[in-house]
Amino acid sequence: MKTKIFWGWLFVFFSFVVNAKIFDTFGTKIIIYDSTPEAPVGRMRFQIAEDYIIKYATLTCVQNENVRNCTVNEPDSKYIGNHNLFQLIPERYLAEGDRYNMQEYDGPGYKISIYANRINIYNLFSSNTPDRKDKDVAEFLDKIDQLLAGKSEYQFEPIVMDK
Known part of the structure; x- marks a missing residue:
């Protein structure tokens, strides 16, 4: 009987001490966009899901006499495997109902969209x-900076489209 009471109090104690929130990553996506003052949410650079990361092609565009010519510097590529980016998302960005204004803190850089349909976060x-x-x-942002600079530990393979 004393053992049951001891374990009961211990369980109650630890339930107050441990305040860990488990984040379900199923259906969650992180999308990274280029951002400039002219185009606050520009071209998509990365799409990150639970079991893959897609790196979208970079473009170089030149406009001559109303004709815009863009060349692809590298193809779309994909990393398939485990990563720890979801574990690094700050808790404040996972709060339901917290909506960040995309125009806020604008300037050169990038925007990050976190979408989780199970817990209604966008x-x-x-x-x-x-x-x-x-x-x-x-x-979290340092890890994203490494990804954008191509200095992450993830090895990307070109995406081959079936014809």
């Missing part, structure tokens, strides 16, 4: 956020 925030001073936000 947040869009800028890489220029003053929250970057926060340790959790800085760690």
